[in-house]
Amino acid sequence: MSPPTRTLIAVDRGTEEIDVFGLLLRLWRRKLLALAFVAFTVALGVLYLNIAEYRFSAELTVTPVDQSGPKLSGGLAALGSLAGIDPGLQGGSSFALYGEAATSYPVAERLAHDPRIMHGAFRKQWDAVNHRWITPSGWSADLIASVKRIAGVPLQPWAPPGAVELRDYLQKNVTVADDKKKALLRLSFHDTDPKFSIYLLEQIAIDADDFLRAKSLRRANIYVAYLEIRLNQVQVAEYRTSLAQALISYENTRMMASSRASFAAEPFGDIWLSTRPTSPEPLIVIGASLVTGIMLWIGFVFLADAIAGKARRTITPAADDVIIADLVVGPVAVSHPPMPAGQ
Numbered sequence: 001m002s003p004p005t006r007t008l009i010a011v012d013r014g015t016e017e018i019d020v021f022g023l024l025l026r027l028w029r030r031k032l033l034a035l036a037f038v039a040f041t042v043a044l045g046v047l048y049l050n051i052a053e054y055r056f057s058a059e060l061t062v063t064p065v066d067q068s069g070p071k072l073s074g075g076l077a078a079l080g081s082l083a084g085i086d087p088g089l090q091g092g093s094s095f096a097l098y099g100e101a102a103t104s105y106p107v108a109e110r111l112a113h114d115p116r117i118m119h120g121a122f123r124k125q126w127d128a129v130n131h132r133w134i135t136p137s138g139w140s141a142d143l144i145a146s147v148k149r150i151a152g153v154p155l156q157p158w159a160p161p162g163a164v165e166l167r168d169y170l171q172k173n174v175t176v177a178d179d180k181k182k183a184l185l186r187l188s189f190h191d192t193d194p195k196f197s198i199y200l201l202e203q204i205a206i207d208a209d210d211f212l213r214a215k216s217l218r219r220a221n222i223y224v225a226y227l228e229i230r231l232n233q234v235q236v237a238e239y240r241t242s243l244a245q246a247l248i249s250y251e252n253t254r255m256m257a258s259s260r261a262s263f264a265a266e267p268f269g270d271i272w273l274s275t276r277p278t279s280p281e282p283l284i285v286i287g288a289s290l291v292t293g294i295m296l297w298i299g300f301v302f303l304a305d306a307i308a309g310k311a312r313r314t315i316t317p318a319a320d321d322v323i324i325a326d327l328v329v330g331p332v333a334v335s336h337p338p339m340p341a342g343q
Helices: 020-029 031-051 074-083 092-096 098-102 105-111 115-121 139-151 163-173 194-233 237-258 282-315
Strands: 005-011 056-064 174-179 184-191 265-267 323-329
Touching (some): 056 194, 098 105, 098 184, 098 194, 105 194, 115 163, 163 174
16 A cells, blocks of 8 residues: 655746736825825925924125245244144134134133023023023923933033033034135024024124134244243254244234234125025925825825725635645545345
């Protein structure tokens, strides 16, 4: 007797193809739903345009200040490097640092002493009627404090905004663009108050230039004092000539830094201010609302059809599903009825 064998019989349902016409037909059957989605998202866009704060753009362009002075000889450069002095870094390096200084903490410290800037930058925390800062209170402040306690975040006592908060504000809202081809820096700022935008950029330009001026003046004073001491000590004529040239160079830097003229950068004309709000843009908001409504409609239609199709397949299996059957093949035992006696 041979052992039984298992035979697999499968019926393949074939390769599925995407029916583009069918997809479009499904969308067309729910065209009224598209109008509902688009109307809803456009209404949200219009509502946003009515409650949004419209911002104006201001831009200040600055150029490097000509700080040309006496040219230094090669012997001086070698001597300066041995003495820890770099005569080449005088004028150009200050402009290279101007963009970083504009939104730096030292400049924010200077700006923080100006009440107009502090009240304008943090106008939501300033009570202009009572002329005082608004202390956070109410259920929202209590909720935030409770969440911080649960999360283990240390609670700091409230204090009015200062230089630290102003530095974060400048980093977030003031954009510095460097045009390397034309040696220009563009400082741009967007705010609901056009006058405040102009005033803030003006003060940033002044305080950033003053900060770099003071930094260069301190360095020049140190180098001048050092060179004067060395001139009294050195007897070699060649070295004395090089030291004298270096002293003249740093005296020139000290003279420029001590004057009230622009030191590192100067404005290239007046501050540009947009004549109409630049954000939000109504056309962009409405266009984005239309696209969002259409995408939501398409997604809803396909999701609803997918859920409905899955439910139908669960109740009634599809006719083209794969059919798999196991047949057991083997010897079959046949029983015969007993024969009557005598046959």
